[in-house]
Amino acid sequence: MTGHIPVMAEAAVTHLAPRDGGVYVDGTFGGGGYSALILGRAACTVWAIDRDPAAIARGASLAARHPGRLHLIQGQFGDMVDLLADVGVTSLDGVVLDLGVSSYQLDDPARGFSFRSDGPLDMRMGNHGPTAADIVNQAPEQELADILYTFGDERASRRIARAIATERRASPITTTARLAAIIRGVLPPDRSGIDPATRSFQALRIKVNDELGEIERALEQAARLLAPAGRLVVVAFHSLEDRIVKRFMADATGRTPAPSRYDPRGLLAREVPRFRLLTPRAVRPGVAEVAVNPRARSARLRALERLGDALP
């Protein structure tokens, strides 16, 4: 295992703009690259969340280097309001999310994310809930096809689901290598160089971890927790994630017409936090970063800031 090279860490932390005395959430601690940068940028406190117990265990040494400033919480960022309430935190100066899986997870065959090496068909970032094998062996064929199509944009979803249904009747599909071989049997490699299993593995991973539901819950909760001038920064890696982030930020920053100040809805609107978009268009990684870290290729960063409450 080679560790995880953080993607767009500089840009993310610059948009987060940590201040001395501020309280921040790194909702995707991973290898701790973002947290380390935030802690180095200001005399602030970081609450770092990760659903993967291995990531939390790995963070102990970074926490020891910043006594009282880095706190690690194992849990899902979609539950951040409750996780933080448990430790007495109800207001934040910033939240950062670097979505998806880490290289630690991807490169460890035992985690079952990779079609390149054989391992148990697991794909859970955390340690509970159904595995990819549970879904592959138990979901009705039609539901499997829907998963592959919706979360993987796999146009051969029906044929792949049919092949899986046939194979699992012979014996349960429990390894990444067998699943990848079934998919490659339906879709032979083409000239693109992209493994035919790529889209199906992405789809199953998103389903197993309810990744899109988690993002929706996290964005809504982060916006609720932000104090005035607090910032939310999100780095997304594929269009399904980025679409949710983009739409949420457009809605939160009032891309919909504001009601008149004499309209009763306008009075109500005074109670609702207001935000401004910091990234009118997604920020992309530079050529140099993509050259050293191909995983950065598809990254898109978006950010917003909560405005003050006072209305004229």
Ligand SMILES: C[S@@+](CC[C@H](N)C(=O)[O-])C[C@H]1O[C@@H](n2cnc3c(N)ncnc32)[C@H](O)[C@@H]1O
């Ligand atoms: C791309 S890595 C983050 C890397 C990190 N920024 C760094 O610099 O090392 C994503 C991490 O977020 C975690 N994660 C993904 N979805 C999560 C969720 N819903 N709740 C909590 N952690 C999650 C994964 O377990 C993984 O460790």
